Amino acid sequence: MEPGTNALPGRRAELQNGVRATLPLMAGVIPFGAIFGALAVAGGIPGGIAAAMSAFVFAGSAQLIAVGLLTAGAGLLVVVSTTFFVNLRHNLYAATLAPYVKHLPQHWLLALAFWLTDETYLVVIQRYAQPDASAYKHWFHLGSALTMYTSWQFSTWLGIWAGGSIPNPAGWGLDFALPAIFIGMLVPLIRERSMVACVVVSGALSLALHGLPNQLGLIIAVCVGALAGSLFHRLRRGTPARNTPEATAG
């Protein structure tokens, strides 16, 4: 990444860069994990169960919602199906990442899929999209995933340990850390008018649909916003020529 060096980074350098690129996000992830642990314990869920959720499910929003549902007395089917709907957005991430990881062996795909989160997706997609020919971009991905996983476990334990004794985290403004990070990541992405179109549509829908349960509003906003961006791009570029090889071959 340093200017002036032409050599491509090796496995180790990629791994380290992945860790480094993910570290700023810890300001949002650690309070979030601690809130999860503390709420679980406060709701009567044993610490071991909360820790097991973080270790084996590893899906922040779904875990937090599950705690809410469980303490409200929801049954197995409700919690599991809600988890499914809350995590639907991962399918979009997986589809975007798939072309970059398809050459990897199964155990890599399984591991990277297990460790897929909003944060890691948003960090690593930018590395994959860089044009350099590094053969080890998946090590960057691994570095980001391990950073997220480790901090999620650590912060869950912190929350379980502190129990309900953490004074209202919103009072400290820590609930703004994650939005602030995401703003910092979004601004450099907006380089074309089609990106503006995408952001305007997705943003407006996310506000209009925020009342829908299970983050369905988010999924709809993202799908329609992405379609709008791509449509805008195509319209501005003019209708693509029809005599492309795929058209004649088809």
Add this chain to the structure above:
Amino acid sequence: MKWETGFLPLVVAGMVAATFISRYPVLFLAGRFGLPPRVMETLRYVPPAVLIAIILPSVLIQDDSLSLTLRNEYLIAALITAAAAWRTRRLLVAIVAGMASLWLWRALLLLAGA
């Protein structure tokens, strides 16, 4: 404990399965069979769409309704974060500027008795 023995481990196992099927199959299948270029082109817009769809509701929806006033300290802090990110292109600078402006604006609101 208000749950029957074995219920919570079962919930965790169910959640593991529900999460796994939302992460792995598409990663595997889309990689194996490829995606049409048009879909690939659309997927390029997923990151900014996700970011804005997380940012806007958490900044503008306060107490379940849209808040577009100067008394919404999250809105002010978000604007300053965006300005810092735009000017410096550095994530950490943007975060620090955002958090600092949130605390500052809160203090100002308190002083103003708002």
